[in-house]
Amino acid sequence: MATPMRIPVLIAGAGPTGLMLACQLARLGIDFRLVDSKTGPTQESRALGVQARSLELYQALGMADAAVAQGRQVAGANLYVGERRVQRLPIGDIGRGTTPFPYLLILEQSRNEALLHQALQASGGSVHWGCELVNFQQDADGVTAWLRPSGDRPPYPVRADWLVGCDGARSRVRDQLGLSFAGGTYEHLFYVADTQVDWDLPPGELTVCLSDATFAAFFPMPGERRYRVVGVLPSGADSEQGLRFEAIEAAVRAQMDVPVRFSDTRWFSAYRVHHRCVERFRDGRCFLAGDAAHVHSPVGAQGMNTGLQDAANLAWKLALVVQGRAGEALLDTYHDERWPIAQRLLKTTDTAFRWIVSPEAVARALRLRAAPVVLPRLLSRPAVQQRVFRAISQTGLHYRGSRLSATGPAGPARPGDRLPHADIEPPLAAQRQPVYAWLPPGRFHLLLLQHGSAGLQAQASAWQAELDRHWPGGCSVQAVSADHGGAALLERLGVGTRAAVLVRPDQYIAWTATDFDRPGLLAYLRERLGLRPPDVGNQ
Incomplete structure (x- = not known):
């Protein structure tokens, strides 16, 4: 062969x-x-x-x-219990400044x-x-x-x-x-339908409706009054292949406390959730x-x-x-x-x-009686709103416990965290752009941040020469003064007026220092990442 x-x-x-x-x-x-x-x-x-x-x-x-x-950008999410809206989460307002994309797309x-x-x-x-x-x-x-x-x-x-x-x-x-x-499979059978929805609720926002019988979630889709609707298949519905949404529409409306009408369903499926x-x-x-x-x-x-x-x-x-x-x-x-x-x-x-989805009496009481009282109080707090947004948007996920995350200054963002969002003004660029667009993917980047530009470019050139000797082509060095976006990054890192930040190719912080410590960075590359010049692995 x-x-x-x-x-x-x-x-x-x-x-x-x-x-x-x-x-x-x-x-x-x-x-x-x-x-x-x-x-x-x-x-x-x-x-x-x-x-x-x-x-x-x-x-x-x-x-x-x-x-x-x-x-379609969704900047708000609503929770209805019965016919009453008990909470609206302003996603766009909460996420502004955290990411260039403060919404669910x-x-x-x-x-x-x-x-x-x-x-x-x-x-x-x-x-x-x-x-x-x-x-x-x-x-x-x-x-x-x-x-x-x-x-x-x-x-x-x-x-x-x-x-x-x-x-x-x-x-x-x-x-x-x-x-x-x-793991396992939930006992309920669920449905999903891409359909047109006519109702009096706020258009173009994510809406979850809880009732005594069930729940339904409405995700706005591109197109006028178009939504994806997800819910529990009504009991007694025939789940065999060939079931159509039109066959269960009346039962779905009967389960909900919010008046709603459906039309022009373009896709429907019943499935189990694992x-x-x-x-x-x-x-x-x-x-x-x-x-x-x-x-x-x-x-x-x-x-x-x-x-x-x-x-x-x-x-x-x-x-x-x-x-x-x-x-x-x-x-x-x-x-x-x-x-x-x-x-x-x-x-x-x-x-x-x-x-x-639980039909148990305790769960029903929690979602129908306790939730309308507790959630508005809890989610009205800005700190709680931020935590919710960071969790759902995945901007708050971190690797702080990873061996790839060095110890560093204990600021708001530290090694293992995603690099905070900031708008950067690259050299010769017509306008500022988000840092994630500015740093090309696939490479490590060392950011030298400083209030004032005196000597910064010379420092960047020295760092680049040092890294190229030890790790050719492995890392690009970028100097960012306060006037060009460095101030926002320094503030969000919480490291004072000067910092060196090593950013992984997936946009997470690997190493930080409040001074321009070249030996410390080289030690990190050798000891934490096990990096070596390309000719070493090919000998």
């Missing part, structure tokens, strides 16, 4: 997670093969909400403007996939559509996988250094690794990401966004190892950083979901 083709990374599954991983690797110059048994990007709407943190990643890839133009999964696919093609990458991962075996040096093209052609082998399963909740990669997918998480995200030469690693209830619109963050976390680590710039131990931090987040998300969404 001929020697199989050798590739650094094989990605199974071209949904949002796989496409994001491929986009990141393409920009990092890493060769990969992305395969999917589908004939093209998903056509169904499926996941709907794009959170601010995902849009920040999109901005770094140059696709945020297109996503925002195609989607409603953009169907199909459109996200199309945009990611376009970004991948623009970077020179492609998807092998109609190509299925049939089987694989891993050993100490890599993975031998058998891929089956569409049609009657037999499977053929490829040899990959690393395999990443982004192949969804029914992941073949996870199953063949024999990893458990602990809550599961794999035991580990890395197994030897194989990784799991997105729904292959964790599935959640739809509360909070977190699932697709968490998969995108998985991909952003893993991509740069894989790239450094493939390039021989870091030891394989760096890849263990993917599980160390992402698994706890998946576990916390599973726990919080599961608790919220059970509280919303």
